[in-house]
Amino acid sequence: MKALLITHDNQLQAEIAAQGAARMPPVTLVAVRSRLRDALERVLPENPALVIVDASGLAGDEAELLLRLAKLYPGATFMLLTRDQQQDLLIRAMRAGVREVLQLPLVHSAFHDAINRIADAANAGKLCDGKVLAFISCKGGSGATFLSTNFAYALASLADKKVILIDLHGQFGDATLYVSDQKPAMTLSDVCGQIARIDGAFLDSCLVHVTPGFGILAAADDPAQAVELKPEQMDVILRVARQHYDYVVLDVGRQIDAISLRALDNADAIYPVLQLALPDLRDGRRLLDIFRSLGYAIENTRLIVNRYEKGGRLRLQDVQASLGAEVMHTVPNDYVNVTDSVNQGVPVLQLSRASPVARSLSELVELVTARRVPEAKGLLTRLFGRAEAEQ
Ligand SMILES: Nc1ncnc2c1ncn2[C@@H]1O[C@H](COP(=O)(O)OP(=O)(O)OP(=O)(O)O)[C@@H](O)[C@H]1O
Ligand SMILES: [Mg+2]
Secondary structure (H helix, E strand, O other), rough: OOOEOOOHHHHHHHHHHHHOOOOOOOOEEEEEEHHHHHHHHHOOOOOOOOEEOOOOOOHHHHHHHHHHHHHOOOOOOOEEEEEOHHHHHHHHHHOOOOOEEEEEEOOHHHHHHHHHHHHHHHHHHHHHHHHHHEEEEEEOOOOOHHHHHHHHHHHHHHHHOOOOEEEEOOOOOHHHHHHOOOOOOOOOHHHHHHHOOOOOOHHHHEEEEEEEEEEEEEEOOOHHHHHOOOOHHHOOOOOHHHHHHOOOEEEEOOOOHHHHHHHHHHOEEEEEEEEEEHHHHHHHHHHHHHHHHHHOHHEEEEEEEEEEEEOOOOOOOHHHHHOOOOOOEEEEEOHHHHHHHHHHHOOOHHOOOOOHHHHHHHHHHHHHHHHHOOHHHHHHHHHOOOOOOOO
């Protein structure tokens, strides 16, 4: 954080410089001015994030200068250091938008607390409000892992979104292998094991980065470790993931357990993946019954029919009628392209962009992102009849 310090007290300057430098990331004094008037006359070329004003000995009329300085650096947070109760000055300072007032002599812990508050406020503006989208296969092998990994890749590369995929397969998690040849250094259970450390940077460092905008948190591949995962840890991981990614895609697998349930509880939308076959329909119905009994809103459950071929005995209407949920999308059966992609561990969109399955994934990206129309655009689209519910 770049800071401008206004003080004529050399000792205070050294103290703040040392305390600031010891922080991670540091608070760097880019300039020091001895008086407010001096700061107004010698304007910095770049806006500082923080302006620290030593107000001890500040005359009453100088408070107006504070207001002018605040206008000069509108993006900066102001911190005032006062030696005695300067009531009148404090009121004027607050009018000038000073956010933090600290007593002198400087109490270091109070200084760091104030910097933490300022950093948190700055970060809060930058945090994402990511959506959690859960893919779950109605029956083993329906294609949830292929679709979730390739959809997440498409979302990052076509819609330019920041995407994280979390592989929740309790055992035999293999999501990374579908789109990457890198071996994961860290897994979901490693993150849970160090949950106290978690923040955006730590989470990102645990991912297999497929592209700069898309990373995968691999499943716990050691079943003994998987036992240690706790549902509360899932809440924390998803909260942090939402703050740092536009989309959090979950490959839930097939098993319903305490961890996957907690993940589903957190999901904004659930995409059960099934194929047009009776066993899939049967298992799909069971799954949706569970969702209903858990009180999940049916409109947030959107079916994806995978390996779809027109003209079969079972039709999409049958699926909707039998499961009581909307079929949001169909993905064509595209054996050659999908098998090539899965065998090579290269996203199908990268390997064969014009293939039917790649085109279908692009459409899915459009469908999902179109549902997140910002308010202003929402009105226009509503007027033209294309409005869709916010996810
Ligand atoms: N649209 C498709 N066209 C052709 N083949 C497909 C398609 N989707 C998936 N497959 C094939 O189906 C296989 C199983 O898919 P996948 O591993 O994604 O299923 P899953 O639902 O994750 O299974 P599990 O329940 O074991 O986790 C893949 O290896 C892939 O070859
Ligand atoms: Mg799978």
